[in-house]
Amino acid sequence: MKAIITLIALLAVVLAVVYFRGGYQSFDPAEQGNKAKAAIKPGMTWKQVIDAAGTGGKYRSIMKKVERTGGQEYTTTVLGPHVELKPDRVAAHVAAGDIPDGFIFEYRFSQSVAFAVIFDGAGIVDEVRDLTTMADLLGTK
Numbered sequence: 001m002k003a004i005i006t007l008i009a010l011l012a013v014v015l016a017v018v019y020f021r022g023g024y025q026s027f028d029p030a031e032q033g034n035k036a037k038a039a040i041k042p043g044m045t046w047k048q049v050i051d052a053a054g055t056g057g058k059y060r061s062i063m064k065k066v067e068r069t070g071g072q073e074y075t076t077t078v079l080g081p082h083v084e085l086k087p088d089r090v091a092a093h094v095a096a097g098d099i100p101d102g103f104i105f106e107y108r109f110s111q112s113v114a115f116a117v118i119f120d121g122a123g124i125v126d127e128v129r130d131l132t133t134m135a136d137l138l139g140t141k
Contacts, residue, residue, distance in 0.1 A: 033109025037128060046094065046123040049105060050087055053117075057107040058082040059090060062118075064101045079104070094123040102126070111135055 036053035044052075061080035066073055083089075085105060093099050100121040108114040112135035118126045 030110040030113045033107065033113035033115070036107065036109070037113070037115050040117055040125060040128050042125050042127060044125045046090060046103075046105070046119055046125075047087070049117050049125060050085075053105070053107055055085050055087060057085045057105045059085045060104045060106065061093075061099050062102040062104060077101075082106070090123075094121075097121070106131065108133075112140075 039052040040049055060082055063078045063080065065076050065078055067076055068074075090103070093103075102118065102120045103123075104119070105117045106114070107117070108131070110133075112133050114131040114133045116129045116131055118129065120126055
């Protein structure tokens with residue numbers, strides 16, 4: 001019995017050391033997300049956004065289509081599928097001009113902090129928008 005109590009106490013001490021010395025005590029994804037969002041401004045390049053927010057987001061292309069209905073033309077925006085954000089892939093698409101209508105980086109840091117960074121075809125930030133989160137749906141934001 002003493003061995004089990006000693007083992008549990010030793011495990012508690014190890015967990016406490018990991019928590020306080022390992023940086024987990026100060027880890028706050030919502031704060032990290034708010035800092036990243038505040039650092040992103042219109043006019044920045046996509047590389048600067050990755051430096052500010054990281055590569056943990058998703059990437060989507062933007063495609064504009066012209067449709068005709070009843071003799072009138074309408075321009076609609078279609079978003080591509082969510083793809084893992086890989087800087088080398090984005091660089092290749094921007095350099096080749098494959099995404100002339102732009103693209104989006106979507107970042108979700110926590111259940112209350114999520115935002116989208118919208119770029120033009122040259123990879124320059126047009127705007128930053130909040131995304132709907134669970135906190136919005138529950139009214140706890």
